[in-house]
Amino acid sequence: MIEPQILDHPKDMLLRKERIPHIWCPGCGLGSVLSALVDALRNSDLDLKNVAVVSGIGCTGRAAGYLNLDSFHTTHGRAIPYATGLKLANPDLTVIVFSGDGDLAAIGGNHLIHAARRNVDIKVICVNNFNYGMTGGQGGPTTPRLARTTTTSYGNTEKPFNLVHLTAACGAPYVARWTSAHPHYMKIAMGEMLKKDGFSFLEVIAPCPTNFGRRNKLREIKLLQRFLEQAILEAQPDIAKADIELDSPILCGKFVDLERPSYLAAIKETVSAKVKVYDFRGDGRVPLEEAPVKAAAAKAPGKPAEVPAERPIIQRPVQIKLAGLGGQGIGLCGLIIGRAAAIFDHNQAVYTQEYSPEARGGASASSIIVASGQIHAPYVTEPDIMVIMAQGAYNKYQKDVRPGSRLIIDKDLVRPKDLPGSVQVQAIPATRLAEELGQKVVANIVTLGFFTALVPYISLAAMQKALKGSIPKGTEELNLRAFETGYDYGKKMQEEEAV
Amino acid sequence: MGKDVLTGTYFLTGNEACAAGALAAGCRFFAGYPITPSSEIAERMSIRLPQVGGVYIQMEDELASMAAILGASWAGAKSMTATSGPGISLMMENIGLGVMTETPCVVVNVMRGGPSTGLPTLVGQADVMQARWGSHGDYEIIALSPSSPQEAFEYTIRAFNLAETWRVPVILLMDEVVGHMRERVVIPEKKDIKVANRRGPSEPPGKFKAFRPKKDLIPEMPVAGQGYAIHVTGLTHDERGYPAIEWEAQEKLVSRLVKKIRLNSAKIASWEETGVEGAEIILISYGVSTRICRAVREMAREKGINLGLFRLEVIWPFPEKRVRELAGRVKAFVTVEINYGQIALEVERYAAGKCMTRLVGHGGGTVHDPQKVLEAVEEIAS
Structure with a gap:
């Protein structure tokens, strides 16, 4: 009899196996998104040692902890500025922000729009499940109008963010949206983002059957099914029509893909022209030349040179x-x-x-x-x-x-x-x-x-x-x-x- | 590449000297948001950092600034931010993340009068307790307080060295007067400046645990891109860095975060004693108020009062052992600070009834009138 041989799953190399099982509910879309990212990374020619993932807080925020990469699980809303620091201090890193809609668009909304404006080279994957899942399903900045959540029992009255429109308006050179029911397209988008030098934004619409689905008659598989049935896949979708209503179609595709100098590229160009720096990397890791010693200072290092003869003596201040x-x-x-x-x-x-x-x-x-x-x-x-x-x-x-x-x-x-x-x-x-x-x-x-x-x-x-x-x-x-x-x-x- | 240490004799503000100290200490990343009276630090860093291959970035707010310097630190750069008043309040959340994830970095707080918007252009010293415990949860932190531009230069270097050694955000508690006043600042040669760097991993990836402490309670610190696949989280975590939401893990981690400062406080705490031996009364002070106390000592000497000065260089951890000792030998401690009693309460705690304790404080906006301090001293002496 042949002993069954247990092989590693090809995706295992990128997962912290010791941390599985994960905390996500059955029917949640997060697994698909994470899986797509693993595939995109495997298919890329990146040195994975130089890939870092940053998350905020929430269900999606836990993603960083499952990836076998340098990973940072930060404070609520602050994944983007944290990632900005990582990237600018070591431009060799590919920095991915993987977080949720509440984290990135509500408490972290200011950081999102400014990072897009600055065009910092970070890749933001925003998983939008229309509510705060981890804390029990409260309404948030992306909750569709009239949707019911634990804090919008009578139906949500606020207009939700159209996140792709928002980030595009702020100048993001790459903006796309897919749903977790589209793993193939997600992978393609993520692959493109990994190659892009600049702020890239991918919104993934994902089901939260436990909280959002349950309160909106979209239990378990129904929500995902809705995504599949109602998603409109377009080659050149119209971003202004990308608003999401409770029962509207979900416009998917790549909205923006243009060239614009990234934050670091712009600094390099401007600063290099004005400051004498050699091989400016922007991370201070270039070994500094020994500072030549000033002749005057060399006489008495750390102390003033000789006291001048004409020094006035001032007894009292x-x-x-x-x-x-x-x-x-x-x-x-x-x-x-x-x-x-x-x-x-x-x-x-x-x-x-x-x-x-x-x-x-x-x-x-x-x-x-x-x-x-x-x-x-x-x-x-x-x-x-x-x-x-x-x-x-x-x-x-x-x-x-x-x-x-x-x-x-x-x-x-x-x-x-x-x-x-x-x-x-x-x-x-x-x-x-x-x-x-x-x-x-x-x-x-x-x-x-x-x-x-x-x-x-x-x-x-x-x-x-x-x-x-x-x-x-x-x-x-x-x-x-x-x-x-x-x-x-x-x-x-x-x-x-x-x- | 430009020079990071501009050796020479200058006439600088405390804020300019602070920026010079940061560069000399090896700081290569600054993220900040303009706020009076700290903005000159950001302005100076924005000019100087590109000259030495570093990065300056103005963030959208102080929340982002603090987050960015933590990220930069984990990418291997020595990083700093500078702020004041409302700005330091906004940074508190991520200072806590820095404490929990043991991230070396320096946070400069050029103290102004508060609460709230308070006195943007005028001095205060009322953020001392906030520096200690302003973020939620229990922890210990390091804070220093310079009293002159020369010290602003030197203490900024000390702040970086302490942050790198003890792996904790270090707060440089300047105040508006020290930040804005100009005095002679001597910047020594680079070779004469002692710089400490974090301890990197001594083992290859695999067995290595990023949050396993060494004997001194400090773990070795790998950074992103070194191949260690580190996981850094603000959640309570185990030695691998993985979340561990249980009381045992909390006890192990948080007690170490506290102990690594408390048990090493003999190496961290720092103060200056002037005429303390045999003194009848001791003034206790820090920052700009130290200067007033020096003037008061001279005035008291003329009146025949034996007045000592105990000046905190490092405010946190507090030199509790030494204050306890001195309490048994003097008639009174008089704490001089620009608030209504923050360090004064610490002094009272460690004096523990063995001597009188008094506060000479006020709400901010100006320094103490030496005469008022002298009057308080005379009242006790008589």
């Missing part, structure tokens, strides 16, 4: 507040002062800025604290020096001007009033001087030069270095002249005061 109107470049002035003190004078500096919801316009201020020792509290609370470049800013920040402090203003633009006692006011027609230089926009740099001449806490050399590093290329000459103009004005004023 000095608080400086600069204010102006949006566009006057007051923030840049603060930044240059901070850079000069912190980088070139080897002092400490803390720079903070007021943030308001207005993107432009209105009075704004930036603040710097400089000291030779540590600066703890970051905010300027009692300014020692205020620089104000516009009347609107003066009106807003006048409350901060303290007795005994120094106030630097634009002579023509600010009329100080109601000043507290013993404020030292120092004025420069910065805007006028800037206009004489040919560019009103450098009034801030004129003021900065003036500030440098008068205020002993930042060295001239440091300020000049910081200025050079902080202005756009091609504007150096103008800015340096502006700085000198303000500086000379300040020095001259000091000399006159001394006389």
